[in-house]
Amino acid sequence: MSFKAAAVQMCSGVDPVKNAAAMARLVREAAGQGATYVQTPEMTGMLQRDRTAARAVLADEAHDIIVRTGSELAREFGIHMHVGSTAIALADGKIANRGFLFGPDGRILNRYDKIHMFDVDLDNGESWRESAAYTAGSEARVLSLPFAEMGFAICYDVRFPALFRAQAVAGAEVMTVPAAFTKQTGEAHWEILLRARAIENGVFVIAAAQAGRHDDGRETFGHSMIVDPWGTVLASAGATGEAVIVAEIDPSAVKAAHDKIPNLRNGREFSVEKIAGAVAGGVAA
Numbered sequence: 001m002s003f004k005a006a007a008v009q010m011c012s013g014v015d016p017v018k019n020a021a022a023m024a025r026l027v028r029e030a031a032g033q034g035a036t037y038v039q040t041p042e043m044t045g046m047l048q049r050d051r052t053a054a055r056a057v058l059a060d061e062a063h064d065i066i067v068r069t070g071s072e073l074a075r076e077f078g079i080h081m082h083v084g085s086t087a088i089a090l091a092d093g094k095i096a097n098r099g100f101l102f103g104p105d106g107r108i109l110n111r112y113d114k115i116h117m118f119d120v121d122l123d124n125g126e127s128w129r130e131s132a133a134y135t136a137g138s139e140a141r142v143l144s145l146p147f148a149e150m151g152f153a154i155c156y157d158v159r160f161p162a163l164f165r166a167q168a169v170a171g172a173e174v175m176t177v178p179a180a181f182t183k184q185t186g187e188a189h190w191e192i193l194l195r196a197r198a199i200e201n202g203v204f205v206i207a208a209a210q211a212g213r214h215d216d217g218r219e220t221f222g223h224s225m226i227v228d229p230w231g232t233v234l235a236s237a238g239a240t241g242e243a244v245i246v247a248e249i250d251p252s253a254v255k256a257a258h259d260k261i262p263n264l265r266n267g268r269e270f271s272v273e274k275i276a277g278a279v280a281g282g283v284a285a
Contacts, residue, residue, distance in 0.1 A: 003147040
């Protein structure tokens with residue numbers, strides 16, 4: 001059964017209340033275009049580099065304004081509402097980078113905590129240590145929905161193909177990659193990675209992104225994107241500012257892609273042996 005999916009592009013700031021209002025406005029726009037599944041970016045609720053300031057406004061799941069607003073929007077429009085992720089305060093003092101999928105009745109159908117932490121040192125002095133504040137997730141899930149089998153990832157997870165392959169083998173037809181890609185890494189790799197994950201697994205990829213210059217000074221790449229199982233970009237947004245992109249998703253295209261190139265079925269177990277190259281007195285046999 002085909003369905004209309006929307007990716008909502010945002011430029012979240014440091015105030016969760018303002019971000020919740022922006023999310024609601026954009027989701028209403030997406031629902032008005034007929035979308036029955038709507039995804040928002042990573043860290044929908046707040047992008048704040050100052051950890052002390054961030055902790056001062058963080059809430060646990062039961063009291064988080066983004067969680068509450070996401071549930072209300074799902075119920076209001078009768079849609080599957082996917083908050084790509086938001087920062088959730090944990091009892092141990094750390095934070096979860098957690099995504100939520102709400103059903104049309106507003107209930108939480110799935111939670112996903114980002115598994116791979118963005119601990120990197122980029123050019124021009126840009127450095128990130130996500131693991132210093134966030135607790136990594138450890139569980140991947142494929143959720144059976146009325147319209148598709150859906151897998152979940154968040155931002156940096158896209159660089160780990162094994163996560164996507166495991167979900168594809170488990171039957172995922174649609175992969176979700178809400179993100180807040182940096183401008184530097186996005187320019188180099190964003191579209192390539194999304195299309196690669198779609199092609200190598202024969203699945204749809206839906207990726208709502210943060211875009212533009214944020215209150216805390218960071219700059220994100222934008223270019224929210226929906227990609228089909230053959231790697232064709234069905235819809236994309238610009239580099240800055242809010243946007244809503246919509247595309248028709250037909251899960252039968254997943255089977256068609258798998259029939260053409262059945263690499264999920266053709267995969268084989270193998271071992272890796274590390275051997276020496278040149279050795280003293282000659283060449284290794």
